[in-house]
Amino acid sequence: MKIGRFAVRTEYSLMAVLILASAPLLYGAQSHGEHGAAAPEPQHGSSPVRNPREGDLVRLVREATERFRDVSVATDEGYVLQFGCVSGGDVGAMGVHFVNGGFVGDGVLDVNRPELLVYEPQPNGRMKLVAADYLVMADQWNAHNPAPPQLMGQLFHLFDTPNRFGLPAFYTLHVWAWKENPSGTFVNWNPNVSCDNFVPPVQ
Secondary structure: OHHHHHHHHHHHHHHHHHHHHHHHHHHHHHHHHHOOOOOOOOOOOOOOOOOHHHHHHHHHHHHHHHHHHOHHHHHHOOOEEEEEEEEOHHHOEEEEEEEOHHHHHOOOOOOOOOOEEEEEEOOOOOEEEEEEEEEEEHHHHHOOOOOOOEEOOEEOEEEOOOOOOOOOOEEEEEEOOOOOOOOOOOOOOEOOOOOOOOOOOOO
16 A cells, blocks of 8 residues: 555656646746747637738729729719718718619629729718728529629628618628728728718708
8 A cells, every 4th residue: 555655646746747847848938929039829819810812802902993082983983872871880880882783783793893882971071982892682692602702702791681771681791992990801880980071962
């Protein structure tokens, strides 16, 4: 019995020594990195890994919509103001949507032909381009595709019906190419956008 107890105590002692000896290896790297000498490997979920295609999509949207920074060019090319200025309470706003009905109806998603252009009304009465919005009707898309739409890897959001726009269910993807969105480049609502300066056009 004495030998057995001694063997058990010895085993535990050896385990304690091994744990203490490895402690600097387990914990030292993190504290070492905090002092800037060697940063630890990022933990899963600690910081988002930026998808390189995200940057490509924003760049292509900016190239495709550069000319629409002048809202008169948008109207000349068939974009029409609809829905007023769309705000979302505490989550921010979308802004003012100019819709190209021909693009909405064709069921085609093309980075060079956004179905909607999104503007933020300015204090001086001008409209500032902030985003492009890609949209396709859900029934039209689902009839020919087994999965929800994507644009360069970015999955569209589904707005079911009934909705605030009075539309049938639709898929949409906002790309905040012209104004930073702290909530995410492809999130519907932007806390940096406001409808405070919107003045409805005279009918």
